[in-house]
Structures are given as structure tokens and as C-alpha cells.
Amino acid sequence: MEGYSDSPFRRICKRINPDIITVTEFTSADGIYHNAKQLMKKLSFEKEEHPIIAQIFGKNMDTFIAAAKVCEDMGFDGIDINMGCPAKKVVKSEHGVALRRNLPLAFKLIETLANATSLPVSVKTRLGWDDASDLTEFGKGAENAGADMICIHGRTYIEPYNVPAQWEPVYEMKRNISIPVLGNGGILNVQDGLEKIGNLDGFLIGQATFGNPWAFLEKSREISFEEKLPIIKLHSQMLIEQKGEYVGTREIRKHLVSYCRGFPGAKQFRPQLVRVESYKQICDVLDRIAEAVEPMFH
Ligand SMILES: Cc1cc2nc3c(=O)[nH]c(=O)nc-3n(C[C@H](O)[C@H](O)[C@H](O)COP(=O)(O)O)c2cc1C
Structure with a gap:
């Protein structure tokens, strides 16, 4: 696609x-x-x-x-x-x-x-x-x-x-x-x-x-943000590795927004997600989101 x-x-x-x-x-x-x-x-x-x-x-x-x-x-x-x-x-x-x-x-x-x-x-x-x-x-x-x-x-x-x-x-x-x-x-x-x-x-x-x-997944199930986190980071890392930091961080933004959709508490981080410019920034925002949404899933 x-x-x-x-x-x-x-x-x-x-x-x-x-x-x-x-x-x-x-x-x-x-x-x-x-x-x-x-x-x-x-x-x-x-x-x-x-x-x-x-x-x-x-x-x-x-x-x-x-x-x-x-x-x-x-x-x-x-x-x-x-x-x-x-x-x-x-x-x-x-x-x-x-x-x-x-x-x-x-x-x-x-x-x-x-x-x-x-x-x-x-x-x-x-x-x-x-x-x-x-x-x-x-x-x-x-x-x-x-x-x-x-x-x-x-x-x-x-x-x-x-x-x-x-x-x-x-x-x-x-x-x-x-x-x-x-x-x-x-x-x-x-x-x-x-x-x-x-x-x-x-x-x-x-x-x-x-x-x-x-x-x-062969069998669909609810997946917590905590479980998604390493995959989202890996995806970001791979994209930056393949396309370089400038293009990679721009292209990952829409994916990040999609990954966080549906998690109560994540919406407030959208403005940061659509402005990320480095892998470190991506991880920082994602970690903050994990802290904000996790309590609702445990
Ligand atoms: C953003 C976007 C990009 C797409 N790019 C392609 C494409 O490159 N090749 C293709 O065959 N279909 C493409 N499609 C169509 C999808 O492959 C698929 O046929 C369509 O979205 C219907 O399936 P879905 O309801 O599961 O999304 C694209 C659809 C969207 C929304």
C-alpha cells in the first residue's frame, strides 16, 4: 500500500x-x-x-x-x-x-x-x-x-x-x-x-x-500499549535506518499516530507525535504515553 x-x-x-x-x-x-x-x-x-x-x-x-x-x-x-x-x-x-x-x-x-x-x-x-x-x-x-x-x-x-x-x-x-x-x-x-x-x-x-x-495475528486479542511499545520503537528504528533520520522521522509520524489510536490518555500526545525529529524524541514521547495509558490497562 x-x-x-x-x-x-x-x-x-x-x-x-x-x-x-x-x-x-x-x-x-x-x-x-x-x-x-x-x-x-x-x-x-x-x-x-x-x-x-x-x-x-x-x-x-x-x-x-x-x-x-x-x-x-x-x-x-x-x-x-x-x-x-x-x-x-x-x-x-x-x-x-x-x-x-x-x-x-x-x-x-x-x-x-x-x-x-x-x-x-x-x-x-x-x-x-x-x-x-x-x-x-x-x-x-x-x-x-x-x-x-x-x-x-x-x-x-x-x-x-x-x-x-x-x-x-x-x-x-x-x-x-x-x-x-x-x-x-x-x-x-x-x-x-x-x-x-x-x-x-x-x-x-x-x-x-x-x-x-x-x-x-492468527488469533486476535487485546494488546496493551506496553506490549506494543517495543514493536513501535523497532519500526521507528528500522524506518530511520533505511531512509535516514530526516525522512524516517517524517514518515513514521503517521504510523505513530495510528499506533496510539484508541488508547485513552494518548490523544494529548498527538501534537508531539506529529513533530518528532529524532529516534530519541520518538522514544521519549512513547515512554510518556506508556506511563499515561498503562494504568488503564492493568
Ligand atoms: C493509503 C492507501 C494506499 C493504498 N495503496 C495501494 C497500493 O499501492 N496498491 C494497491 O493495490 N492497493 C492500494 N490501496 C488499496 C488497498 O490495498 C485495499 O485494496 C483497500 O484499502 C481496501 O482494503 P481495506 O478495506 O482492507 O483497506 C491503498 C489504500 C490506501 C487507503
């Missing part, structure tokens, strides 16, 4: 549940093709993140072929094509979810990538543009084009991220194809995913992981 599923956060999630499959933030195939340094950094990962899938977006056959080679050389375990991103800039360039309005191009991309790489190729998309009426047609076409797996976010392009996801059209698509299908949308934790999985082969947890890698 753009802005979230970078290497430090993926490693944190793997610590909580080593059995998960991780996916990179979406990365431009055109950017990879032009060897933009920043994008190559975005794709970098550590050994412990396997199995790891690179997610790429674009619409250009040549750049997809070049990106496939880069992903293979980097040691990825799979490549996922993003056909779900609704961001204005992405849709305007006819990337992301815009490909759902151009099925011939969408299938050609899948076919081109599948022929260009020995890695498994998956596609992540939404129910559809404004309804789910062509989802099964999309699934069949993607399978015929060579996709090895499809992930469906159970909302349409026009729906915001907070409306309830629809699962029935995803179950229906799965009844009509034979490759694995993963469901996604509004899943709170592993248990919740297992309750929604139906005839599908797996699921993806998105926003519920923000500040909450414990969403990946």
Missing part, C-alpha cells in the same frame, strides 16, 4: 506473523524502465520478507517487460499488476483502475507480462468501474491471458474506502474460474478474513493494519 507497505513495515508485519505474503507499494513500470533511482529504492527488500510480490502499474508493454526482468533480478517471488488504483493522476494516465474500462489492453498487459517472466503473475483490481457487472468477464479474461491469481478489492472505482465491501460478486467470479482468488475490503483481522473467505483462496488486509500489524 502506497505510503505504508515499505520494507520496514513489511518486516514488522512479518514479525507478527511470519506466514504472511507481503506486497510492495505500487511502483511505476515506466519509472522502473527509466531506472529511476527512487523507484528502485522503493522496491528494495530484505531476505526475511519472502515470499514477496512486487506490485507494478502502467500500460506500456515494453516497460512491463523491462520491469519483469528487474523484478526477477531482484529476487521477487511474484509480480502483481495494479488495476485498482483510483488516484486522479493514475487514472488520467489510463493506469490503475482505468484499465477496467479498457479490457483488451488489460488482458494484453497480463499476457505480455506472463510471457515475459517465469514468475507468477497476479492482478489486483476492484469490482468494476461503477458496478460489478463485468467482474466475472474480467476474471475469465485475466485467467485466459495467463494470470496465476486475482485479488479483488470489493468496492467499485466510484466508492470511497469506507463503504462496506461487497463479497458476493467476488464469490461469483471465483465460481467461474479456476485460478486462486483473494478477497479484500474492510477486513479487520485474520479471524474476520476467515469468516468472509467463502469459496475464495485467501484475503488481503489493508487499512486495518495501519498502526496495527497485530491484525495479522
